[in-house]
Amino acid sequence: MPPSQPNFSTKERILGVAETLFARHGFAGASLRQVTAAAKVNLAAVNYHFGSKESLIEEVFRRRLDELNRYRLAALAAVNANPEHVLEDVLDAFVRPALEQSMDSAGGAAFVRVLARAYAEHDERLRKFLSDNYGHVLREFATAFAHLLPHLDKEELYWRLDIVAGALTYAMADFGMIKRRGETSEATHRERTAEHLIRFAAAGLRA
């Protein structure tokens, strides 16, 4: 731990700034020069610590997704343990961890927008990286949804889940940029948002 509070390690500062700039300008749109300038580190630091821009991007994802998916899987396990769980519970296990992360830290809000970009960009390498490292999470959720929506055939289910995941991610990303009213606390606000999104998604899946 550094002696004075604001002094994060160079590596951490780069990751934080990269997250913000990738959210704002995209992966191709944000340059390493912008990143290092904003992080107040030397240009060469990125290559020293990460090797390449590509690896830096992956590290930005890894830093948050490891934690996010751990929470998501834990929440899903808890839901599955309850034999009377319903669709809304599974959606809750998907949405709530993301909302919590996005509101707990300043960077969390930026990261959800980065995640939304990853959905929109159909970049091959990025999708492969995410699928290789975190595909099992989505598959576990898909299984849970399949049990609750037996009237949908496999193709239809996957198509809808893709839309729902995209819509939820888009919504959460957009949401992070909306200022809440002063009177409601963050926790209350998050609660109401989660409810809205879950009802919205459940209605779409059941339709």
Place this chain on the structure above:
Amino acid sequence: MPPSQPNFSTKERILGVAETLFARHGFAGASLRQVTAAAKVNLAAVNYHFGSKESLIEEVFRRRLDELNRYRLAALAAVNANPEHVLEDVLDAFVRPALEQSMDSAGGAAFVRVLARAYAEHDERLRKFLSDNYGHVLREFATAFAHLLPHLDKEELYWRLDIVAGALTYAMADFGMIKRRGETSEATHRERTAEHLIRFAAAGLRA
């Protein structure tokens, strides 16, 4: 017209190729060199015909959005003329023209993906361009939705519409890349897709 385009003007070829590459790699990710190489025209042609990359991007939007929004407004006017219209009718006026355009031409499918990128990218200049030129269309739709959803206050309504528009655009973009089953005709396929999306969105809006 067959897919081979022997005698398209240079300008048209650039627009078509740019649309495809912007869909695939994003606005920052696709370079003018890639565009001109794929269009088999000289690098200088872009600046001659469009002046700058920025203007080329705007032209890519203009070429399709003028037509798309004309159809959307016409469809909405027809819906409004029917005093017994329901939520699904308004959604239909929004979704169907986009689906038709995306299936009528090869470029149309790419354009819907370009549109989805514009939603995901929160680029200031691009949003301003779209808002300045096509904002009135979304406002007319918002008015129509407001009449049908009187239980939602203004803030809540706008938030939901934003999500719905984003989700629908994302879905249509993704959808253009899914191969349909051989046995169903394009028209049938489009019909079923429109129904799904509309029910999905209506359920989310009413929830």
Place this chain on the structure above:
DNA sequence: GTCTATATAAGGATAGAC
């Protein structure tokens, strides 16, 4: 309108001193 050639800037990445 289309070409070649080039100006000028910005990009990612590395070498080597400290």
Place this chain on the structure above:
DNA sequence: GTCTATCCTTATATAGAC
């Protein structure tokens, strides 16, 4: 680990011949 300096590539844009 961090710096300066630099290489090499790619980028957008323009000038001027044809």
